Amino acid sequence: MSTDDELMADLRRIAAEADPVPRLVSERARAALSTRLVDEELAALLLDSSLQPELVRGDDDIRLLSFESGRISVELQVTADRGGRSVAGLLLGAAGEVVADSAGARQSTTTGPDGWFAFTNLPCGPTRLRVLAEDGTTTVTSWTLL
Structure with missing residues (x-):
């Protein structure tokens, strides 16, 4: 993995810990994307x-x-x-x-x-x-x- 890839992975991890996606947002996104x-x-x-x-x-x-x-x-x-x-x-x-x-x-x-x-x-x-x-x-x- 390149230095840029490592940096992006670290930034994703930090963002997920500091400001996780609210449960309701995840539920609504899954519902909206569920295929009819x-x-x-x-x-x-x-x-x-x-x-x-x-x-x-x-x-x-x-x-x-x-x-x-x-x-x-x-x-x-x-x-x-x-x-x-x-x-x-x-x-x-x-x-x-x-x-x-x-x-x-x-x-x-x-x-x-x-x-x-x-x-x-x-x-x-x-x-x-x-x-x-x-x-x-x-x-x-x-x-x-x-």
């Missing part, structure tokens, strides 16, 4: 009640999220749950399995005949839902901080 399969449709975030509190009356501990793609809509109600989050959801336009992906955890459930589904004790942090519809199509929501 080409055949998956993206359901974009349309509404987040935490960003528009004037649209929601009542309990401040309840957060409403709405995602939509060309085929489906996903409506979520998020509440605090034993240090994590509970999610009650309604899937419109499809039926099937719903998977919640978050940092280091994955839960799955199936929609009921009326489109309802639920998750309990999801970890706080970046989360996305993946809908595996009965017709074989897959839709994923954008990553959202719960």
Whole structure:
């Protein structure tokens, strides 16, 4: 290794010790760079009640999220749950399995005949839902901080 390479290695080590990358930044970077399969449709975030509190009356501990793609809509109600989050959801336009992906955890459930589904004790942090519809199509929501 040349003297320049050694110097750069020392500078990287010193920077990592003096000012390490925050955990949340690393989690969000991994989430942003995680590859979405080409055949998956993206359901974009349309509404987040935490960003528009004037649209929601009542309990401040309840957060409403709405995602939509060309085929489906996903409506979520998020509440605090034993240090994590509970999610009650309604899937419109499809039926099937719903998977919640978050940092280091994955839960799955199936929609009921009326489109309802639920998750309990999801970890706080970046989360996305993946809908595996009965017709074989897959839709994923954008990553959202719960």
